[in-house]
Amino acid sequence: MSNGDAVNGNGPAVDATHTPSQRYLSTRGEDSGLSFEDVVLKGLATDGGLYIPEEIPQASEWQSWKDLSFTDLAFNILSLYISPAEIPADDLRDIIRRSYSTFRSEHVTPLIHLKDNIHLLELFHGPTFAFKDVALQFLGNLFEYFLVRRNAGKEGRDRYHLTVVGATSGDTGSAAIYGLRGKQDVSVFMLHPKGRVSPIQELQMTTVLDANVHNLAVTGNFDNCQDIVKALFADPDINATHKLGAVNSINWARILAQTVYYFYSYFQLARQRPDAFKMGDKVRFSVPSGNFGDILAGYFAFRMGLPVDKFVIATNENDILDRFWKTGRYEKKAADAQAAAEADGVKETLSPAMDILVSSNFERLLWFLAYEFAAAAGMDDEWNKRQAGQEVAAWLSDLKTKGGFGPVYPDVLASARRTFESERVSDPETLDAIRAFYRGTGYVLDPHTAVGVEAARRSAERAPQGVPIISLSTAHPAKFAGAVTLALDKEDGFDFENKVLPEQFVGLDKKEKRVREVANDWKAVRDIVREEVEAELQGKR
Numbered sequence: 001m002s003n004g005d006a007v008n009g010n011g012p013a014v015d016a017t018h019t020p021s022q023r024y025l026s027t028r029g030e031d032s033g034l035s036f037e038d039v040v041l042k043g044l045a046t047d048g049g050l051y052i053p054e055e056i057p058q059a060s061e062w063q064s065w066k067d068l069s070f071t072d073l074a075f076n077i078l079s080l081y082i083s084p085a086e087i088p089a090d091d092l093r094d095i096i097r098r099s100y101s102t103f104r105s106e107h108v109t110p111l112i113h114l115k116d117n118i119h120l121l122e123l124f125h126g127p128t129f130a131f132k133d134v135a136l137q138f139l140g141n142l143f144e145y146f147l148v149r150r151n152a153g154k155e156g157r158d159r160y161h162l163t164v165v166g167a168t169s170g171d172t173g174s175a176a177i178y179g180l181r182g183k184q185d186v187s188v189f190m191l192h193p194k195g196r197v198s199p200i201q202e203l204q205m206t207t208v209l210d211a212n213v214h215n216l217a218v219t220g221n222f223d224n225c226q227d228i229v230k231a232l233f234a235d236p237d238i239n240a241t242h243k244l245g246a247v248n249s250i251n252w253a254r255i256l257a258q259t260v261y262y263f264y265s266y267f268q269l270a271r272q273r274p275d276a277f278k279m280g281d282k283v284r285f286s287v288p289s290g291n292f293g294d295i296l297a298g299y300f301a302f303r304m305g306l307p308v309d310k311f312v313i314a315t316n317e318n319d320i321l322d323r324f325w326k327t328g329r330y331e332k333k334a335a336d337a338q339a340a341a342e343a344d345g346v347k348e349t350l351s352p353a354m355d356i357l358v359s360s361n362f363e364r365l366l367w368f369l370a371y372e373f374a375a376a377a378g379m380d381d382e383w384n385k386r387q388a389g390q391e392v393a394a395w396l397s398d399l400k401t402k403g404g405f406g407p408v409y410p411d412v413l414a415s416a417r418r419t420f421e422s423e424r425v426s427d428p429e430t431l432d433a434i435r436a437f438y439r440g441t442g443y444v445l446d447p448h449t450a451v452g453v454e455a456a457r458r459s460a461e462r463a464p465q466g467v468p469i470i471s472l473s474t475a476h477p478a479k480f481a482g483a484v485t486l487a488l489d490k491e492d493g494f495d496f497e498n499k500v501l502p503e504q505f506v507g508l509d510k511k512e513k514r515v516r517e518v519a520n521d522w523k524a525v526r527d528i529v530r531e532e533v534e535a536e537l538q539g540k541r
């Protein structure tokens with residue numbers, strides 16, 4: 001598939017001011033025709049699938065957006081998906097303005113030159129110092145907007161009360177909590193794997209004491225937390241009594257908000273290097289990946305028209321994605337002997353936010369790959385979509401019952417390889433990358449970013465001459481003091497306390513904390529959700 005082709009799933013070119021309403025369907029084929037508001041509030045489809053737009057709009061005027069501010073660009077991109085009939089333009093502008101006013105950089109997501117052909121897109125200038133803030137500040141305000149509108153004139157139990165349940169390996173949790181704390185008509189339950197997030201990440205979540213925030217430490221790993229969330233969404237019981245909402249990247253609004261910085265970084269590159277990089281030139285993106293949400297946002301930007309040469313999927317030793325791109329098989333099997341010995345298949349690495357066995361957003365890409373494969377048969381669009389839904393449902397069923405699926409058809413794999421390549425970066429290689437870039441540039445990479453930068457460095461050796469690589473910097477190094485100190489302790493001039501640690505983190509460990517421990521048992525979590533929401537509604541919290 002070449003970029004911008006009117007292939008299946010790509011919609012007609014539209015201009016941002018007269019956007020038709022996008023409708024959404026489920027990747028597993030049982031649900032379709034939903035509005036943006038529906039999919040944002042529902043999070044996960046009833047058939048267990050993930051929502052995707054029925055058409056991907058073409059950003060036909062994207063070249064004229066080069067000099068826009070981040071917020072004006074966000075407005076233009078989001079307007080391709082959100083019709084003024086759903087959110088009037090002035091309201092959308094206001095939601096965007098408020099969402100990014102909390103960032104510490106005027107560029108929101110600034111691009112800096114790191115070394116040679118590698119540029120770093122710093123995504124950690126939001127309230128919780130990780131890329132999740134870009135989408136979750138927006139999603140928090142979006143939830144609030146829809147709820148205020150739905151609840152106008154309603155009192156007490158008649159009000160629409162959203163119960164957000166989310167799983168986190170550390171960063172989504174605090175970003176969601178900061179996006180939703182204190183908001184009316186929303187309770188938020190964040191499940192994290194007990195003892196498997198960094199100390200700062202844990203403190204960022206558990207020191208928020210607002211009545212609507214509930215931290216649950218689950219005895220298990222991130223995948224167990226993610227499975228509990230999906231079990232709750234699938235449970236008719238809790239769905240009958242509570243309106244569940246999602247803050248993980250299963251929520252379409254997360255992906256949509258993240259498409260903006262792919263365009264914005266491209267434009268920053270064009271502004272910073274006017275002699276070497278022209279509008280229309282291609283760029284590579286290297287993305288540290290776990291749940292596949294961040295890189296998927298890039299894929300949507302590409303399908304909307306952004307000139308991308310390749311996306312580099314950078315994984316740590318939890319390498320299910322890297323194995324798929326190498327073999328065409330998507331299998332949960334343990335990353336290596338140590339992970340197998342740890343019995344749950346997930347290896348604890350120095351980049352813990354990516355310690356994920358199954359990447360939930362990969363399902364969205366699978367749908368597009370299956371769709372393209374079906375389209376080759378020359379049938380009509382309805383048939384292609386139906387086929388894609390059935391194929392994805394079958395793959396995901398095998399993943400659940402057999403622990404994996406594949407090899408996929410050679411054409412499907414070939415299509416995946418046209419747009420993406422992958423790299424696996426081990427812990428020792430991560431430490432080496434942090435050290436090497438510190439020595440070469442003085443820049444301190446967080447371990448997740450280091451995985452991406454090391455993958456970018458390798459990819460640069462294969463990239464066509466002159467194609468720049470933008471590597472996504474997904475978190476601030478101070479969130480991962482252990483790994484950063486391990487890498488740089490002996491380096492000249494390295495001073496974590498005085499040169500890396502931001503003032504916002506100082507004294508967090510002295511603050512009061514609130515967290516409940518819970519077994520890896522979705523019914524136990526369901527009981528806690530019921531109990532705590534009831535206490536909140538009665539004003540007892």
Ligand SMILES: Cc1ncc(COP(=O)(O)O)c(C=O)c1O
Pocket residue numbers: 130131170171172249288289290291292293294295353354448449474475
């Ligand atoms: C710091 C950091 N980097 C990278 C990732 C991986 O991103 P994704 O899950 O969207 O692939 C995460 C977690 O999602 C993260 O917290």
Ligand SMILES: N[C@@H](CCOP(=O)(O)O)C(=O)O
Pocket residue numbers: 167168169170171172173247248249250290291293353354
């Ligand atoms: N790395 C994430 C895991 C959850 O991913 P999400 O993007 O689907 O929310 C985290 O830090 O929590």
